[in-house]
Amino acid sequence: MRSRAALASVLIVLAVVPAACGGDDSAVGRSTELVWSKPPRLLVPPTLPRDRILHGEVRNEGLKKITVQAGDVKLLDADGQQVDGLVTFIQGYAHPRYPYGRGPGPGPSGYPEEERVHIGQVTEIKPGATRPLTISWHEPAGPRTPVSIDYGPGTLKVPTVSKANSAR
Amino acid sequence: MPGLRLVPHLQPHVRGDQTNQSGEGSVVAFLSSKLDFLSPSRRTASILIVAAIAGLAALALPSAAGAHSERATFFPDINQGDFPVYRTEGSSIVVCRPNSRQLIARIRDNAVRRENTKLLKRCIFYNIQRAVDLAGNDTRILVLPGEYRENPSRGPAPAGCEDVYARTAAGSTNLTYEEHQRCPHAQNLIAILGDTNGNRICDSKCNIQIEGMGEKPEDVRIEGERTALNVIRADRADGVYLRNFYIEFSDFNNIYVLETNGFRLDKVVSRYSREYAILSFASDHGIYENCDTSYSGDSGVYPGSGPNGRHGQPDAHGHRYGIIVRNCDSHHNTIGTSGTAGNGTWFEHNRLHDNAAGVTVDSFNAGHPGMPQDNSKWSENLIYDNNNDLYTDERDTYCSSTPWAQRTDPTVVCPTFGVPLGTGLLIAGGNANVVQSNYIFNNWRNGTMQFWVPAALRDEQDPEKTYDTSSNNHYEANCMGVRPAVLDPAAVDFTQCQGTRDPNGTDFWWDEEEGRDCTEDQAGCVDNDTALGNCWVQTGSTRNVGPNGAQPSSNPPPPLLADCPGIDLFRPGNSDKQALLVPCATWSPENPNPPGCDWFTPRQEPN
Numbered sequence: 144m145r146s147r148a149a150l151a152s153v154l155i156v157l158a159v160v161p162a163a164c165g166g167d168d169s170a171v172g173r174s175t176e177l178v179w180s181k182p183p184r185l186l187v188p189p190t191l192p193r194d195r196i197l198h199g200e201v202r203n204e205g206l207k208k209i210t211v212q213a214g215d216v217k218l219l220d221a222d223g224q225q226v227d228g229l230v231t232f233i234q235g236y237a238h239p240r241y242p243y244g245r246g247p248g249p250g251p252s253g254y255p256e257e258e259r260v261h262i263g264q265v266t267e268i269k270p271g272a273t274r275p276l277t278i279s280w281h282e283p284a285g286p287r288t289p290v291s292i293d294y295g296p297g298t299l300k301v302p303t304v305s306k307a308n309s310a311r
Numbered sequence: 312m313p314g315l316r317l318v319p320h321l322q323p324h325v326r327g328d329q330t331n332q333s334g335e336g337s338v339v340a341f342l343s344s345k346l347d348f349l350s351p352s353r354r355t356a357s358i359l360i361v362a363a364i365a366g367l368a369a370l371a372l373p374s375a376a377g378a379h380s381e382r383a384t385f386f387p388d389i390n391q392g393d394f395p396v397y398r399t400e401g402s403s404i405v406v407c408r409p410n411s412r413q414l415i416a417r418i419r420d421n422a423v424r425r426e427n428t429k430l431l432k433r434c435i436f437y438n439i440q441r442a443v444d445l446a447g448n449d450t451r452i453l454v455l456p457g458e459y460r461e462n463p464s465r466g467p468a469p470a471g472c473e474d475v476y477a478r479t480a481a482g483s484t485n486l487t488y489e490e491h492q493r494c495p496h497a498q499n500l501i502a503i504l505g506d507t508n509g510n511r512i513c514d515s516k517c518n519i520q521i522e523g524m525g526e527k528p529e530d531v532r533i534e535g536e537r538t539a540l541n542v543i544r545a546d547r548a549d550g551v552y553l554r555n556f557y558i559e560f561s562d563f564n565n566i567y568v569l570e571t572n573g574f575r576l577d578k579v580v581s582r583y584s585r586e587y588a589i590l591s592f593a594s595d596h597g598i599y600e601n602c603d604t605s606y607s608g609d610s611g612v613y614p615g616s617g618p619n620g621r622h623g624q625p626d627a628h629g630h631r632y633g634i635i636v637r638n639c640d641s642h643h644n645t646i647g648t649s650g651t652a653g654n655g656t657w658f659e660h661n662r663l664h665d666n667a668a669g670v671t672v673d674s675f676n677a678g679h680p681g682m683p684q685d686n687s688k689w690s691e692n693l694i695y696d697n698n699n700d701l702y703t704d705e706r707d708t709y710c711s712s713t714p715w716a717q718r719t720d721p722t723v724v725c726p727t728f729g730v731p732l733g734t735g736l737l738i739a740g741g742n743a744n745v746v747q748s749n750y751i752f753n754n755w756r757n758g759t760m761q762f763w764v765p766a767a768l769r770d771e772q773d774p775e776k777t778y779d780t781s782s783n784n785h786y787e788a789n790c791m792g793v794r795p796a797v798l799d800p801a802a803v804d805f806t807q808c809q810g811t812r813d814p815n816g817t818d819f820w821w822d823e824e825e826g827r828d829c830t831e832d833q834a835g836c837v838d839n840d841t842a843l844g845n846c847w848v849q850t851g852s853t854r855n856v857g858p859n860g861a862q863p864s865s866n867p868p869p870p871l872l873a874d875c876p877g878i879d880l881f882r883p884g885n886s887d888k889q890a891l892l893v894p895c896a897t898w899s900p901e902n903p904n905p906p907g908c909d910w911f912t913p914r915q916e917p918n
Contacts, residue, residue: 184886184887184890186887186890186891186907188891188907188908188909190909190912190914191907191909191912194906194907195906195907196890196891196893196894196906196907198886198890198893227906228906229894229897229905229906229907231893231894231896231897233765233768233893233896234765234767234889234893235762235763235764235765235768235889235892235893236675236739236762236764236892236893236895236896237675237768237896238651238673238675238676238728238739238768238896239728239896240676240677240678242586242608242609242727242728243710243725243726243727243728243899243900244710244715244725244727245482245484245727246482251897251899251902252901261676261768262896262897263893263896264897277890277893277894277907279893279894279905279906279907279908280906280907281906
């Protein structure tokens with residue numbers, strides 16, 4: 144479940160980052176309707192040195208509304224194996240409406256659509272609109288580093304980000 | 312037929328009581344059996360009085376409103392009502408248990424024992440709800456030592472309540488007020504419902520005082536037994552006063568006060584709730600005092616949707632704060648005290664310790680009147696040792712695999728939400744709060760933490776209000792990272808910062824967002840403040856102080872951490888810091904360590 148979510152986020156990032164940031168030729172030249180509205184940032188949490196958080200804002204430059212389900216995105220390593228990760232479409236920390244074990248669920252995967260939007264597990268982006276996007280993952284050791292994103296219709300390479308920022 | 316549903320509860324029967332299974336019958340028969348220790352003349356007089364009261368109460372009860380719309384809550388009028396005052400005189404009903412006599416005999420204090428012995432002769436009910444049913448306005452319900460399981464309030468749905476009970480069984484906690492009137496025990500063991508005509512103002516069973524008469528709170532025990540959502544519900548029950556008892560094991564709230572103008576909880580020990588030990592919501596003129604709340608899956612004390620009308624200004628009575636929490640000890644919960652839209656509340660002289668987080672207020676969700684959170688105050692509290700790790704792998708496995716009803720050790724708390732473990736006080740999207748003259752120490756992550764919460768998260772779609780939270784909060788004269796010699800707020804000199812060094816991870820953590828000063832009830836962002844910003848006093852006699860008089864630690868450091876009065880210029884904050892918070896939103900026991908989130912990993916104890 145978590146891996147699907149992470150992969151979903153990765154998909155968005157890969158699709159967007161190369162096109163919008165312009166500095167990474169690792170992405171396949173696949174057209175996409177989502178672009179980063181400004182370059183995303185990759186963070187290394189100070190207490191979690193093996194984790195990564197990629198965050199920024201994406202804009203729909205297409206002509207149609209796009210709905211992205213976090214759980215539909217797959218982050219893949221060089222062998223095509225899925226790498227766990229997490230994608231959210233919210234700007235800050237959100238507190239779920241449902242306490243754990245009560246109401247729909249258990250956990251966010253069982254929430255209704257409205258609540259999944261609330262906690263950033265799904266987003267709808269109208270043409271020209273922007274949405275925050277945060278992707279986090281545990282950086283795997285060695286060759287299991289994510290290299291591509293499977294977003295369903297196609298596959299994109301994960302852009303290489305040479306410099307990570309150490310957040311406070 | 313909601314009005315008729317009330318009638319059975321007015322019949323002074325004891326039904327379904329474990330200790331009195333054969334107690335079905337008339338009030339006279341019941342009273343005769345229970346008052347046989349009285350002389351015949353006194354017994355007859357007592358029975359007649361009770362029967363008369365019951366009859367008058369029945370006549371006085373109007374029919375309930377029959378609306379079935381979803382419950383929406385509204386604040387009481389801040390200029391009406393007041394804080395209840397403890398009463399020792401006036402009409403009263405005495406409640407006891409079959410073994411109360413033996414328990415009274417064990418009371419050590421002679422005066423208390425004599426008083427209880429005297430009251431025992433007036434006992435007419437074995438269940439508190441029976442007394443509530445009988446009570447009129449201003450009635451005191453005197454509860455003698457014993458264990459109150461309120462068995463008549465349990466059991467299958469009465470006729471006409473099948474749908475309400477079925478929805479409750481399916482997980483709904485949201486009934487209309489009218490449904491509670493019609494089926495008061497679908498979700499509540501003891502229901503005090505004060506509004507009979509649907510105008511949201513108490514007109515019946517107002518100023519009810521329920522008091523345990525024992526020597527200490529534990530002498531009167533009210534047991535939820537993990538079945539009822541709420542053990543006591545006071546709903547539109549203006550003036551309710553609950554005092555001197557022990558209460559435990561609710562599925563939702565041990566004590567739930569809703570839409571009530573005037574309430575007071577004094578000397579209540581509340582433990583082992585699945586979620587909240589004591590919760591008030593959309594209520595005003597309330598006092599929590601001398602409480603001990605612990606081992607709750609959410610919070611020990613929750614004044615949520617606190618009084619919102621004042622916005623820091625006194626009401627007609629001169630009360631700047633509509634709810635006061637004082638002299639309480641809240642510990643070993645997920646959160647010591649919390650409040651979504653926890654407005655207008657003053658916390659003073661409390662001990663908030665050994666929780667996963669000591670204090671939170673927030674603006675996270677819709678459905679809470681009074682957003683965004685504002686104008687609360689914490690002064691002269693001890694906020695410490697909030698490093699209780701409820702997020703271990705073992706705990707996650709246990710909580711996700713063990714239903715509430717099957718959890719055998721009540722001290723093993725299952726958190727219902729994720730919080731930044733090791734935090735003393737968290738203001739998440741709050742405005743114009745005051746944190747003043749507290750001792751805040753040994754919280755291994757942060758002594759205090761403050762960050763922005765986007766308005767969209769509370770379903771506020773006005774883009775002008777996106778950044779309308781986390782503004783004008785004021786921190787002054789706090790003693791950070793210093794443990795006083797005694798942990799008794801009554802014995803601590805809060806004008807000094809004295810004790811042994813016991814640091815927080817970081818004293819003040821801020822995401823550096825300076826919210827826009829939007830007037831809450833106006834469209835767009837109408838900014839009437841041009842002077843105040845978030846600020847931490849760093850100079851002068853009211854500065855915040857660390858060990859040995861040092862400056863407290865902070866992230867960011869000064870001058871980014873603004874001295875008072877702050878810098879009243881909107882700033883969106885440090886997006887990297889804010890990004891660190893986002894993955895934590897997906898926590899659950901099934902997803903216990905979201906990538907990128909370190910809230911649920913205990914910090915090392917600071918050196």
